[in-house]
Amino acid sequence: MRANGLKKWFEERWSAFLLSFLILVLWETAVHVFEIKPERFPGVFQILKGLWELIQDGRLLDYVVASLFRVTWGYLLAVGLAVPLGIFLGVKPFWRRTINPIVQFLRPISPLAWTPIALMWLGIGDYPAIFLIFLAVFFPMVLFTTSGVAGINPTYLYAASNFGIAGHELYSRVILQAALPEIITGLRITLGTAWLVIVAAEMIAVKSGLGYLIVDARNSLRMDQVLGGMFVIGLIGLLLDNVVRQLEKLPSIRWKRLKQ
Amino acid sequence: MGHIKANSPSPMNMKKLTIGQRIFLGVLLWIIFISGLHSWRNGELFASNVLRVGFVPITCHLLCPVTYELNKDIPFKPIKFTAWPEMCEALKSGELDMAFILAPLAIMLNAQGFPIKLVMLGHRNGTGLMVRKDAENADLNWLEHKTIAIPIRFSNQYLTLLDLLDEAHIPESSIKLVEMPPPDMPSSLAMGAVDAYIVGEPYAAAGELNGAGQILYLMKDIRPGFISSVLVVREDVLKKRKKDLQRLIQAFYKNGAWIEAHRKEAAAIGAAFYRLPNALIEHVLLSQPDRVLYNDLLPRKQEIEAMAASMQKRGLLKGNFDVNAFLDTSMIPEVSR
Numbered sequence: 026m027r028a029n030g031l032k033k034w035f036e037e038r039w040s041a042f043l044l045s046f047l048i049l050v051l052w053e054t055a056v057h058v059f060e061i062k063p064e065r066f067p068g069v070f071q072i073l074k075g076l077w078e079l080i081q082d083g084r085l086l087d088y089v090v091a092s093l094f095r096v097t098w099g100y101l102l103a104v105g106l107a108v109p110l111g112i113f114l115g116v117k118p119f120w121r122r123t124i125n126p127i128v129q130f131l132r133p134i135s136p137l138a139w140t141p142i143a144l145m146w147l148g149i150g151d152y153p154a155i156f157l158i159f160l161a162v163f164f165p166m167v168l169f170t171t172s173g174v175a176g177i178n179p180t181y182l183y184a185a186s187n188f189g190i191a192g193h194e195l196y197s198r199v200i201l202q203a204a205l206p207e208i209i210t211g212l213r214i215t216l217g218t219a220w221l222v223i224v225a226a227e228m229i230a231v232k233s234g235l236g237y238l239i240v241d242a243r244n245s246l247r248m249d250q251v252l253g254g255m256f257v258i259g260l261i262g263l264l265l266d267n268v269v270r271q272l273e274k275l276p277s278i279r280w281k282r283l284k285q
Numbered sequence: 286m287g288h289i290k291a292n293s294p295s296p297m298n299m300k301k302l303t304i305g306q307r308i309f310l311g312v313l314l315w316i317i318f319i320s321g322l323h324s325w326r327n328g329e330l331f332a333s334n335v336l337r338v339g340f341v342p343i344t345c346h347l348l349c350p351v352t353y354e355l356n357k358d359i360p361f362k363p364i365k366f367t368a369w370p371e372m373c374e375a376l377k378s379g380e381l382d383m384a385f386i387l388a389p390l391a392i393m394l395n396a397q398g399f400p401i402k403l404v405m406l407g408h409r410n411g412t413g414l415m416v417r418k419d420a421e422n423a424d425l426n427w428l429e430h431k432t433i434a435i436p437i438r439f440s441n442q443y444l445t446l447l448d449l450l451d452e453a454h455i456p457e458s459s460i461k462l463v464e465m466p467p468p469d470m471p472s473s474l475a476m477g478a479v480d481a482y483i484v485g486e487p488y489a490a491a492g493e494l495n496g497a498g499q500i501l502y503l504m505k506d507i508r509p510g511f512i513s514s515v516l517v518v519r520e521d522v523l524k525k526r527k528k529d530l531q532r533l534i535q536a537f538y539k540n541g542a543w544i545e546a547h548r549k550e551a552a553a554i555g556a557a558f559y560r561l562p563n564a565l566i567e568h569v570l571l572s573q574p575d576r577v578l579y580n581d582l583l584p585r586k587q588e589i590e591a592m593a594a595s596m597q598k599r600g601l602l603k604g605n606f607d608v609n610a611f612l613d614t615s616m617i618p619e620v621s622r
Binding site: 062064065083086087090091093094097098101141144145148149150151229232233237240241243244245246247272275 | 304308312315316319320322323326327342364365366367368370371374375377378379380466468469472475491495559560561562565
């Protein structure tokens with residue numbers, strides 16, 4: 026069973042691995058053939074060497090932990106507040122009409138535009154970065170949840186009412202379940218956004234994290250570590266996306282897929 | 286996993302958790318794990334008696350790493366910044382007690398009503414005006430219609446560039462100025478994105494060494510005694526901890542003389558602390574003895590007055606500025622005057 030799974034996994038991905046490998050070979054060759062200076066564009070081995078240096082002195086672990094810590098708190102705080110608010114707005118048309126325009130207005134403002142305010146209010150360190158992540162996740166998440174709830178097929182609600190389901194149970198067993206596919210999509214998209222924003226936020230608001238690593242390596246004229254940092258950012262982004270993707274496989278999400 | 290029903294409530298069987306409960310538990314464990322790891326790896330537990338000093342990895346702030354290395358008995362912590370605005374905010378919010386900061390930026394902060402005192406200079410000279418490698422026989426006139434990078438408007442580099450252009454009768458409107466982080470300047474010059482830049486060391490030397498550009502002027506030759514950064518202290522810290530501050534500032538002063546006598550060692554300390562190539566810092570400190578100077582760090586009233594006047598002239602400072610109230614050289618050793 027496990028061997029089969031592994032085989033399938035490999036069958037699906039071997040071409041992507043091969044292409045990635047070829048790109049790396051081409052890259053390394055081009056750097057040597059065209060004699061590109063390492064400070065302009067380092068080769069693959071140089072980047073690995075730079076990364077190894079970061080691993081050895083412990084900085085890479087520190088920075089990965091710092092970035093993940095900020096994303097965790099910013100993301101979960103935002104989701105924790107946005108989902109209940111979204112459900113509320115989804116079921117109360119009056120409040121949706123009142124509050125939605127404000128959310129819609131704030132949503133397209135890049136979280137990074139809030140940086141000066143975040144720095145002024147919260148100083149430097151974890152708080153401004155968490156705040157920026159919160160903004161990046163909160164507004165889109167409210168909209169995803171609201172539209173998920175507002176779009177629930179009324180038949181479900183009638184059926185629930187016929188069975189005498191009301192109050193707390195109606196929210197947890199019918200409304201939340203019915204809107205879950207949209208909410209999960211929102212969770213996945215906003216986690217990607219959060220990861221994009223944390224790197225940018227750490228370039229300005231803090232003194233640790235993967236964004237800071239890029240700026241710090243740039244200031245130290247270490248292009249190999251700049252690119253090494255980018256590689257790690259991409260890798261973790263991929264892992265995060267994979268984690269949230271697992272949620273889409275839940276039976277309570279799949280029902281909608283099957284129906285579609 | 287698929288065979289477990291998503292909503293099967295199982296209150297009777299605590300061992301069998303629903304998927305929702307599992308996810309909740311997983312998230313909770315992750316929060317505890319990552320928070321614990323973060324506070325272990327990145328937590329900064331400052332002792333209350335430690336003076337926190339902001340700096341940027343440039344040779345103008347070399348006293349910071351050198352003193353940190355030489356005077357382990359003095360409780361202070363250098364905190365590295367990569368951009369000036371964050372440093373200003375950290376100073377304002379009290380996360381820093383003092384900072385090495387660009388002199389015009391310090392003047393502007395003080396003029397805005399933020400209570401800081403200028404206590405000493407970072408170093409003297411240590412700034413270069415660099416031009417493209419292919420600029421033959423370049424002089425000031427060559428700069429006309431060119432794109433020139435400056436670190437930030439609130440810098441003596443910018444003020445001096447404008448003065449130089451005035452001297453050559455080149456109107457500011459005939460050049461294109463761009464604000465740029467200093468580490469990007471050498472590569473921008475190499476790529477032809479800018480034609481020239483004026484910046485503090487080691488980023489002038491970086492352009493010189495990587496072949497991107499050539500020196501048009503070093504400040505030691507055209508503005509001897511040039512001031513780039515100064516050390517400022519929050520007034521509340523000054524009132525509360527004058528004795529500690531005096532000890533640290535006197536150590537900074539003493540170490541200025543130490544750098545002059547041990548330039549090679551000082552370059553090694555700076556390169557390691559800044560994570561910059563040793564050859565680069567050595568070039569700045571050793572190629573010409575007066576390219577950077579650490580032996581006259583007393584800020585003089587007329588120097589700061591002239592800088593404030595220049596800022597007023599360029600529209601960077603409105604109204605009068607009281608230099609006497611801004612300067613506090615009382616902690617500098619008597620022998621330096």
